[in-house]
Amino acid sequence: MDVMPKWAEVVLVPLISLALAAILSALVILAIGEDPVAAVKLMVSGALGSTYGWGYTLYYATNFMFTGLAVAVAFHAGLFNIGGEGQAMLGGLGVALVCLFIPWPHWTLAILGATVGAAVFGAAWAAIPAYLQAKRGSHIVITTIMFNFIAAAVLNYMLVNVLRPQGSMDPATQRFPEAVHLPSLHELLAPLGISFSKAAPANVSLLIAIVACVAVWLLIWRTALGLEIRSYGKSGRAARYAGIGSVRITMIAMLISGGLAGMMAINNVMGEAERLVLNAVEGAGFIGIAVALMGRSHPFGVFLAAILFGFLYQGGAELALWTSIPRELIVVIQALVILFTGALDNMVRMPLERLFLAIRKSRTAKATKPAE
Amino acid sequence: MTAPAIELKGISKAFGPVQANKDISIRVMPGTIHGIIGENGAGKSTLMSILYGFYKADAGEVFISGQKTDIPDSQAAIAAGIGMVFQHFKLVENFTVLENIILGAEDGGLLRPSLAKARTTLLELEKEYDLKVDPDAVIEEIGVGMQQRVEILKALYRQANILILDEPTGVLTPAEADQLFRILGRLREEGKTIILITHKLREIMEITDTVSVMRRGEMTATVKTADTSPEELAELMVGRKVLLRVDKTPAKPGAVVLDVKNLKVVDDQGVERLRGIDLQVRAGEVLGIAGVAGNGQSELLEVLGGYADATGTVTLNGTPIELTGKNADGRSRRNHGIAHVPEDRQREGLIMDFAAWENTAFGYHRDPAYQSGILLNNAAIKTDTQAKMDRFDVRPPHPHLAAKNFSGGNQQKIVLAREIERNPDLLLIGQPTRGVDIGAIEFIHQQIVALRDQGKAILLVSVELEEILSLADRVAVMFDGQIMGERQSTETNEKELGLLMAGVQT
Numbered sequence: 079m080d081v082m083p084k085w086a087e088v089v090l091v092p093l094i095s096l097a098l099a100a101i102l103s104a105l106v107i108l109a110i111g112e113d114p115v116a117a118v119k120l121m122v123s124g125a126l127g128s129t130y131g132w133g134y135t136l137y138y139a140t141n142f143m144f145t146g147l148a149v150a151v152a153f154h155a156g157l158f159n160i161g162g163e164g165q166a167m168l169g170g171l172g173v174a175l176v177c178l179f180i181p182w183p184h185w186t187l188a189i190l191g192a193t194v195g196a197a198v199f200g201a202a203w204a205a206i207p208a209y210l211q212a213k214r215g216s217h218i219v220i221t222t223i224m225f226n227f228i229a230a231a232v233l234n235y236m237l238v239n240v241l242r243p244q245g246s247m248d249p250a251t252q253r254f255p256e257a258v259h260l261p262s263l264h265e266l267l268a269p270l271g272i273s274f275s276k277a278a279p280a281n282v283s284l285l286i287a288i289v290a291c292v293a294v295w296l297l298i299w300r301t302a303l304g305l306e307i308r309s310y311g312k313s314g315r316a317a318r319y320a321g322i323g324s325v326r327i328t329m330i331a332m333l334i335s336g337g338l339a340g341m342m343a344i345n346n347v348m349g350e351a352e353r354l355v356l357n358a359v360e361g362a363g364f365i366g367i368a369v370a371l372m373g374r375s376h377p378f379g380v381f382l383a384a385i386l387f388g389f390l391y392q393g394g395a396e397l398a399l400w401t402s403i404p405r406e407l408i409v410v411i412q413a414l415v416i417l418f419t420g421a422l423d424n425m426v427r428m429p430l431e432r433l434f435l436a437i438r439k440s441r442t443a444k445a446t447k448p449a450e
Numbered sequence: 451m452t453a454p455a456i457e458l459k460g461i462s463k464a465f466g467p468v469q470a471n472k473d474i475s476i477r478v479m480p481g482t483i484h485g486i487i488g489e490n491g492a493g494k495s496t497l498m499s500i501l502y503g504f505y506k507a508d509a510g511e512v513f514i515s516g517q518k519t520d521i522p523d524s525q526a527a528i529a530a531g532i533g534m535v536f537q538h539f540k541l542v543e544n545f546t547v548l549e550n551i552i553l554g555a556e557d558g559g560l561l562r563p564s565l566a567k568a569r570t571t572l573l574e575l576e577k578e579y580d581l582k583v584d585p586d587a588v589i590e591e592i593g594v595g596m597q598q599r600v601e602i603l604k605a606l607y608r609q610a611n612i613l614i615l616d617e618p619t620g621v622l623t624p625a626e627a628d629q630l631f632r633i634l635g636r637l638r639e640e641g642k643t644i645i646l647i648t649h650k651l652r653e654i655m656e657i658t659d660t661v662s663v664m665r666r667g668e669m670t671a672t673v674k675t676a677d678t679s680p681e682e683l684a685e686l687m688v689g690r691k692v693l694l695r696v697d698k699t700p701a702k703p704g705a706v707v708l709d710v711k712n713l714k715v716v717d718d719q720g721v722e723r724l725r726g727i728d729l730q731v732r733a734g735e736v737l738g739i740a741g742v743a744g745n746g747q748s749e750l751l752e753v754l755g756g757y758a759d760a761t762g763t764v765t766l767n768g769t770p771i772e773l774t775g776k777n778a779d780g781r782s783r784r785n786h787g788i789a790h791v792p793e794d795r796q797r798e799g800l801i802m803d804f805a806a807w808e809n810t811a812f813g814y815h816r817d818p819a820y821q822s823g824i825l826l827n828n829a830a831i832k833t834d835t836q837a838k839m840d841r842f843d844v845r846p847p848h849p850h851l852a853a854k855n856f857s858g859g860n861q862q863k864i865v866l867a868r869e870i871e872r873n874p875d876l877l878l879i880g881q882p883t884r885g886v887d888i889g890a891i892e893f894i895h896q897q898i899v900a901l902r903d904q905g906k907a908i909l910l911v912s913v914e915l916e917e918i919l920s921l922a923d924r925v926a927v928m929f930d931g932q933i934m935g936e937r938q939s940t941e942t943n944e945k946e947l948g949l950l951m952a953g954v955q956t
Contacts, residue, residue, distance in 0.1 A: 296825065300825045300826055300828070301824060301825055301826055302815045302816055302820070302821065302826055304826075305808065305811065305812070305815050305826065306815070308801075308804075309801055309804075309812065312801045312802075312803055312804070313797055313798075313801050313802075315794070315797050315798050316797060316798050316799070316800070316801050316812070318757045318780070318798075319755065319757060319780055319790070319792050319798040319799065319813070320780050320781070320812055320813035320815075321756060321757075321779040321780025321781030321782065321783065321784065321813065322780075322781075323779060439464070
């Protein structure tokens with residue numbers, strides 16, 4: 079029997095980890111002579127205190143949902159896809175090509191086309207490491223990291239030599255046509271009578287990210303393919319016994335993973351920048367790993383963790399803007415959250431399990447006593 | 451009166467809600483062999499782990515030679531003169547015997563003096579107990595029987611007076627087991643105390659002086675071996691009368707279902723694991739494959755189950771079966787009508803973290819009956835699982851419980867239910883009762899015989915000779931990737947099979 083009730087497993091453990099990370103962050107802020115309470119206030123008001131703040135928080139969260147889901151799907155197959163960064167970059171290339179070279183009549187069609195383009199490019203970028211792992215045994219962690227660098231170089235080449243408009247000094251594509259402009263939350267919510275900040279970049283991609291969460295949940299937990307992916311991730315030998323091919327599952331899981339990572343580009347490239355620039359991904363591929371870890375590779379967990387990291391990103395930016403807390407410290411805080419929620423999971427879990435065990439014991443002792 | 455070598459008083463240990471040991475007390479006199487017998491999960495291993503310092507008891511005391519002793523860790527156990535020989539040896543494969551013996555018991559930082567000292571001690575021990583090993587042999591190059599001797603020597607080198615052996619004969623041929631028992635007898639003569647944990651009644655009867663029976667965490671009886679019988683011990687273990695022999699009528703073999711010709715398998719290292727196997731299994735019969743573990747039986751099951759490449763020809767009801775390439779996988783084997791209960795149910799047959807219902811679909815998860823549109827029809831699978839659990843008396847009958855939360859016997863029933871209820875033409879079944887309690891063994895054997903009586907072909911692989919002899923109609927013995935011989939199970943005995951298992955042609 080499991081030691082802890084389910085709610086403790088999925089709610090209590092991450093919350094305590096988070097609290098510990100917060101306490102340690104507060105100590106660090108204290109140590110450099112700043113006021114942690116004021117810092118928290120600033121972060122909360124900056125990230126959640128206005129629709130402008132929310133707009134940024136949700137914009138970042140959308141990125142992290144896609145990359146978090148990407149890592150989560152690969153995790154279920156027992157694969158550690160660190161290449162979300164590169165796959166998202168290539169996804170950006172796919173979006174740019176689709177938006178620049180196909181004359182879309184309306185954004186609704188464009189976003190479908192761009193989603194396909196982003197997913198295909200991201201998946202293709204993941205396919206090579208997947209093939210190398212499945213057929214040649216090259217470790218996927220190593221190859222996906224390598225492919226991040228190659229992706230950056232490819233993008234550099236494409237932007238400098240191929241896609242850069244004539245006469246421009248900026249290694250970026252030209253602006254996408256007006257027809258593919260995605261409505262922001264401001265534009266989406268205005269007809270409903272809800273006013274939302276005009277300047278915030280959160281856009282309709284958020285809805286696609288949420289749909290992706292649901293789709294991944296269905297795939298992993300409700301389909302035969304999902305059962306195969308999970309089986310392969312839990313026990314390669316059992317999968318082999320059941321006739322679940324390792325090459326097939328490795329390829330499929332990585333294609334889905336890469337596709338999801340690539341789909342991030344409809345948010346940051348199509349939704350926000352509206353052109354492809356260098357380093358458009360800004361580390362979201364790596365944050366995806368932390369998001370998947372904290373979300374326990376469950377799509378709903380990924381959803382929540384993505385919002386948390388969106389908050390940290392936006393709140394951190396506000397801190398850097400309004401206080402003398404250096405930008406690097408925000409990275410430290412984010413790292414602490416990743417450390418506690420991802421890496422030091424057992425540090426919280428073990429004492430908690432012991433606590434629950436003790437509680438149950440004293441309860442059964444009480445229950446049996448009167449009978450004696 | 452001498453103090454007992456070991457005395458346990460009121461040992462209790464719980465893991466969460468599970469009471470693994472409940473108020474256990476035993477006394478083992480010096481210079482005796484004491485057997486502890488019980489079903490899987492009865493708490494034998496927990497008790498010994500407490501004695502060896504792996505677990506801390508919730509309550510109770512341990513006395514060694516009359517002295518109350520605390521054993522917080524294995525270092526303390528060794529210091530108290532307790533030595534343990536685990537079921538799975540703890541040896542470094544590419545070290546020599548001598549290096550393994552001093553590992554963890556080196557004196558000082560330099561190896562040379564420790565090795566020299568160990569060599570002399572080893573010679574003395576060899577003389578004293580008649581335990582012959584080559585100190586410079588590398589572990590991976592010597593047989594399991596020899597490896598076990600190294601484990602015993604390791605304990606003796608650390609001056610153990612009390613030796614605990616956990617299921618020591620699981621990996622041995624009958625002849626090697628006899629040799630082990632001679633060694634144990636010799637150790638007893640020299641005054642050592644031995645605790646033998648096993649689930650094999652025969653061994654208890656053969657070698658022990660006293661025997662304790664454990665059931666569900668409790669010590670149900672301690673008796674003199676001379677005063678008891680296997681039937682009585684089995685009854686004490688299970689708590690009811692048990693049929694020790696399988697009740698079955700003679701087989702009525704029909705047409706050939708499985709025909710294997712010149713089957714060869716080469717492993718990744720280029721070693722030939724199967725060296726030309728020929729065998730046939732007919733409808734309505736059980737062919738038992740006997741042999742010491744590691745002589746190619748696993749490879750045979752893997753090839754027939756569809757997850758190892760091979761050369762040769764295999765036909766099922768006259769249809770050739772693919773041995774390499776895309777269609778040589780578990781799924782196409784199932785489509786052919788081959789069901790497979792794998793040897794290692796915890797790593798192959800089941801996914802321990804999955805719920806019972808997911809495990810019931812596992813391997814057959816593409817069955818149209820389990821689909822609704824593109825999604826799995828979870829409700830249908832659960833209903834099906836519930837029905838199977840009821841028919842196979844799986845306890846507790848909860849489809850939602852993860853496989854790891856069932857006992858070994860119930861896990862095996864989940865696998866069996868999944869495979870047998872597919873109504874296969876051929877059932878491959880490996881180690882059907884390994885790690886399964888006696889009560890469940892009876893049930894599993896009955897299911898296998900019932901399937902046979904329905905006219906199905908069954909290929910049984912087991913390292914338990916007793917099981918092969920009682921369940922199989924014909925017995926083929928494997929040694930070093932070949933079939934050494936075939937016998938009718940009614941016309942052979944353990945001794946003859948034992949010789950074949952050791953590669954001796956009779």
